[in-house]
Amino acid sequence: MNKKEKFSVVLPVFNEQDNLEELFSQVKKAADSTGREWEAVFVDDCSTDGSLPIIRSLAGSHDEVRYVAFAENRGQSAAFCAGFDAAQSGIVVTMDADLQNDPADIPKMLDMLGDDCDMVIGWRAKRKDTFIKRVSSKLANSIRDAIVDDGVHDTGCSLKVMRTEMLLKLPRFKNMHRYFPILMLKIGAQIKEVKVNHRERSAGVSKYGTLDRALAGIYDLIGVRWLIDRHIDYAVKEKK
Template sequence: MSNQEKFSVVLPVYNEQDNLETLFAEIRRAADSTGRPWEAVFVDDCSTDRSLSIIRGLAERHAEVRYVAFAENRGQSAAFCAGFDAADSQVVVTMDSDLQNDPADIPKMLAAFGDECEMVIGWRAKRKDTLVKRLSSRIANAIRDWFTDDGVHDTGCSLKVMRADLLRRLPRFKNMHRYFPILMKMQGARIHEVKVNHRQRFSGVSKYGTLDRALAGIYDLIGVQWLIKRHIDYAVKEKK
């Protein structure tokens, strides 16, 4: 990967009006420090607060900002996919819009991405979530790893760097964003992990409950395990 190659930061948004201005300022500071061309692609998942109007304002003031606005709420995975489709680069950085991911980690993650791997995953070694959320996430990661064997410490960290062409080939389904590592590995991606900063949520509330997430996760795991076992792969020896 060229040190001058453009990258796209894809950001799903749902009711994050109090975080967006600060988030973009931090992204801009981190992205500009790389010396590379970049863009921020916000995907508004039909927010009911002022998120979309704030995103419109950012797009009017900053040439780097683009956005997609959903007509109805479709969920985080759909928002990520819309961002991948809209991204105008071959390098995609994903992160949440709640300020818990730290944009200052973007440069070192981009530095780890390139000829040796096609995916870099953030590892929140010191999480700033509640005890209940940390424990439930640890259990979920252990179960997910047992089912998928993706070999990743922190699948749930949204801060990732990935090749856009591989992302666009992934099977698309609800909650697929929780399985990006194994889905990317099925496309031949090599994965590297980087320890990243994790911050407390300063404004807004989490958009899901622990029980809801656990129940959905069990259902998803059954489907993902089926995909893994039925995955078709081949190598071409010769063709004309």
Template sequence: MLSIVLPVFNEEDNLEPLLAEIRQAAPGFGRPWEVVMVDDASTDGSLGVIQRLASAQPEVRYLAFAENRGQSAAFCAGFDAAVGEIIVTLDADGQNDPADIPKLLQLFDAGADMAIGWRLKRRDSFMKRIASRIGNGVRNRLTRETVRDTGCSLKIMRAEMARRLPRFKGMHRFLPTLMKMQGARVEEAPVNHRPRLKGVSKYGTWDRAVAGLYDLFGVRWLQKRSFLYSIREKSD
């Protein structure tokens, strides 16, 4: 089963159109699916929209935080609540295209533990594109990665691995690296990226860069200190 996890913060106008697009793409999933919406204490009408969608559509479930905890916390809550063995992550702003999910599922079904989108043509502001390019370059240099676009929220991963990820603020920016620390095979594919049509971005360019740099040193430390092991045998 496929569980699509959507963190939501003040996206009341985007939720219904996005869910309609997910439903339209669903025949290409090749498996049962659900949507888990996690409301991060929205201050607009998002929670009301979510409640209405969940009451009318059996594929939709939701969680609502008591206070704002950020995107990483919302993702983790969705991972814990997901029923499916496969997790898909999307932004709720409509910039990710659900029609790309079947393409990433092909990589997953071919043996990848994680398949991530690569936004070939970004539909963001010039400053946001430049900041993202610099951020990806610095992140890859320090973590010895080759991921083209770790900031793309469209990702597919094994649920049991997602639930074992270390949890901290900003961890969603490092999901491919954190998955590889578990021995995951990670694949990439170009995906569509769309301009935001409704609502406003929740992130400033430079404050996100500062927070990301701080987190980056923590992830580098984790890389150096992490380990894997396998059990040869054990007693009953």
């Protein structure tokens, strides 16, 4: 792989007006340090605050910034998929827009991507979430591992580096972003993990509750288990 290959940072946004300018500043600092060509693709999920005007302003001031704005709120998975479709590079970096992921981790994750690796997953070894959020996450991970074991410590970490061509082959459904590792594994991806920094949210609020996320997660697990069991794969011996 070309060590200087261009990459796209895909950033789903829903009501993050107080974080966006600082987020882009940190992403730009990290991205510029790699010596690669890069772009930031913001996907506004029909925010009701001032997020979209800020994104427009960033796009007007920085050539690296592009954006997609949804007409209706469609959720984080849809926002990620729109970012993948819009990306103009062979590598996608995903992260949240709430500043809990640290853009400073991006360079080392990009360096790990190579001939023996198609996906690098951030592992929040020291999470800075509320107590109830950490406990509910551990419980959800235990249930997920029992039903869909992807061998990953922290599949819920949004900070990931992946090959665009593989992402575009994945089945698309609501909440699919929580299952990127197992979906990538099923199409032959080689995966690595790396410990990353995790920070407290300094502005804005979490966009989901514990109970509704747990109920949705159980429903999703049933569907993902079905996809895994019905997955089709084949190798071509010969063709004309």
